Amino acid sequence: MIGVGVLKGMAVTLRQFVGTYPAGRVLLKALHLPEGNGIFTISYPETKQQHAERFRYFPFLVYDATPDNLRCVACRICEQECPPQCIHITMAKDEQNRPLKANGRTFPAQFDIDVSICMSCRICVDVCPFEAIEMDNRHEIATHARGPELLFDKTELLRSAEYFQQIKPTEAAVVNQRLVAKAAKSQPPKPAAASTPPAA
Amino acid sequence: MLDQLFVHATRGLLTLPGRMLPPALNAWVGLLLPIAAIAALAPAVMMYLTWLERKIIARMQNRLGPNRVGLFGLTQPLADGVKMLIKEDIVPAGADRLLHVIAPVTALLPAILLFAVLPVGRNMAAVDLNVGALYILAVSSISSLAVFMGGWASRNKFSVLGAMRAVAQIISYEVPSVLSVVAVIMVTGSLSLVAVVNAQAEGWFIATPWGAVAALTFFLSGIAEVNRTPFDMPEAESELVAGFHTEYSGMKFALWYMAEFLEAFAVCAFTTTLFLGGWQGPAWPVWPWCLAAALVLASARTLAGPLRLLGLLGCAWAAVALRSEVVPSWAWFLLKTYALVFVLVWLRGTFPRLRADQLMGFAWKFLLPLALVNIIAAGCWSVWPGLRGSLIALGLLVGSAWALIRVNAPASEQRRTYVLVE
Structure with a gap:
């Protein structure tokens, strides 16, 4: 069926969008949908990434x-x-x-x-x-x-x-x-x- | 009260100095007020469109988007504006200086002019032109001239290539766009946008078979005309640096951006006006559904407690608001327009760029014939009122869409299989 792929793609982005909000995650869970990845980024100066032990700089x-x-x-x-x-x-x-x-x-x-x-x-x-x-x-x-x-x-x-x-x-x-x-x-x-x- | 707030405010502003001013001048003030409002609001709208787009796109990509400048990055557009203003304005050597300067202005002007005929609310159109629909189609097509002007004047091969693509694209998509508006004009019997909105009091046009197809055609060709993803061939970063505005910097670049965003906003606004009932609230009683949703939410046991309460309150509140019709007409208009803006950004967040031949093929081989059939369907719909006309229109459209898809299907669809030789 032509056009279904388009809608599927849009559903994926919408789910990722909704999944970045806490309320949205609750909603997705209630609808039994996969919750998406959530926010990936960290707010750098406030929170810092735990880097690997082998990380090196100088x-x-x-x-x-x-x-x-x-x-x-x-x-x-x-x-x-x-x-x-x-x-x-x-x-x-x-x-x-x-x-x-x-x-x-x-x-x-x-x-x-x-x-x-x-x-x-x-x-x-x-x-x-x-x-x-x-x-x-x-x-x-x-x-x-x-x-x-x-x-x-x-x-x-x-x-x-x-x-x-x-x-x-x-x-x-x-x-x-x-x-x-x-x-x-x-x-x-x-x-x-x-x-x-x-x-x- | 709230509905006519701005109308009364304008009238008050006119009568207040009217006692002091000569009557001749009063007319000018009446003319200048909406102009001032549009001129002041257009940049503000554009600035926050950039913020909105960045925020939504970021969320779709699991990022936060601008969040450093002010609360939720709300003053980011101001910072961007200041940055643009203090940047160096470069005119490339060998460029046509005059055209290079006036091109962004020529692009921005029609984008702002478009809003003159927009019915933002009940009794809230700067001018009710009796050829409003013609006016928007005519004015919006000026931008292709500006784009080519800018690309040509830059004396840069990427600019010219981008500009050429833009012109080809804008002209191609203008055709289905105009033809989809023709269906609306046929049914309403008027070119005035105010009349178009008034004609949708009993039902939005998008709820009719021809209206749905026309709305989709108009919206998609609108996106293509303003060069937004997935139709952003003229600005394809990976191929053309930045397309027609490669050689622009500083405030001139900002003007290009402003024109682009305002046109995108205009596409959403005019789709709302023509097909989504404009400033009209829902044409059907929606409040019982909201009430039903409230009851369903309240009785849903699988949901968390606070969520149920919030949902119940929200739905009940929506039902009351809809029943008592307290939502002002301009709020309905803005709600629908921004919903379409979200769709615009959503499309950008989802789809990759089309190829040039796919782009042209979509306009000429699919949208254009469909828009033509749609005119016939709209005719059938208005000749036979009621269910019969709707069914005939629906049959026509579905049949032709199916036929178009079949005709346009790629000649060979079988996949190649590769067999490894032992």
Whole structure:
């Protein structure tokens, strides 16, 4: 029958229309009709979407216990691997140009990430031999201008290992496992030796 | 009282300064008042049509629509207006500057002029032209000129393509549109819209077989004439950027939009006037049905308590309102018109765009012959009053519609089947 398809289509849209109102849903239920999908959108600043655990935006630097106990040794692998080249690292050195050490490791004097350039690819996390860099899920970082506001330096990028544990429990568990395994491997033969980077 | 509120207000406004003004000037004031009312209301109506359309479409797509600017986004149209006003007005290099400027104005003018003959309520038409129907058909067809003007003056291939499509479409759909009005004119014996509305006191024309077909024809060709989805070929975003108004920005673009929305509103308003009884309330006693609905709702056990109470109160209230005829005539008119506006948006929310050949085929191969048969059917209906005429008209229309569908059916309908070779 010609024209029935047209009416059927219109019935679908009307049902979706009615189904977005609470009273309409009651009406549809009373008429034994499917209720439609209802309102899909969320009113953003008031209600926020619960994003997936694996959601990522830009990297942060992990520290253990205290903020000066960085895992990063300023090896600059991530800087070299970063496809859009948004990471900039300088190692802390003394006047003789010898690397300074804290907690038995070298550390970055400067660690900048230009968040406006970062493309959230997570390559820096994959290449880091020390699990020193992880992906953050912070995303509400809009500013009024490009430039310095979005160039995050070391202090802005620092996050504790607990924070990592908190935002990404599954990933953190895997990382912790790796760290424990690494510590067990490096401990027995030569105690108190500098940790050697394992094969990535 | 409420019914004649605006009529009395106008008369009061006329007599009040009339004592101070010379009589010659009084006539001018009488002429200017409705003009001022239409000129002031047209933009307001258009602004809230955009809001309404966005809201309804959003709900159909499970969204909320504008909801940030003011309560329920009610001041969104004002924000849009301000945005349009402060935008840069660009005239493309090599464009015909004069035509480019006057095209949107030429489009808007007829859209506003249309409302001059519209009977909005009892005794509420700005002018009761004795050729009102002819006037609306003539004035509304000016817009195709404006569309082509704008498209041509833009010096842009997308604009010209859109404009050419628009002209082809508007001219094609004008024919069934006019022919469906012919049936109404035949039956009422008058071209005046006020007379058309008065003739529907005993029954709306849409309740007759010829009226239903004419209403559908008129409404569908009206939608096509104002380039709305699913007939929005001239503005097909996916093909033509924005069609004839590709090169328009700022307030000129807003004028195009205003013309379009006002014309869409006019289509709804004139469909109401010609076929849905205009400002007349229901021509049949509806209140017993409302009362019956109230009783049914009150006794429905499957429904929730508050819903039953609300339904009962609503239906009972509707029955009382209908029985005592307190609903003013202009409220009936607006109710019906906005119901049609909803249908317009509903169609937009449902259907994808037609192909060019489908569009033309629908006008020339289906609507036009049906409108012609409809004139004969309307003749039969008025020659043989009563059931006999109705049955003859119905038979004619159903038969011809069936024949048209059969004739227009695609030549080969069998589906292709693909067999995978092992």
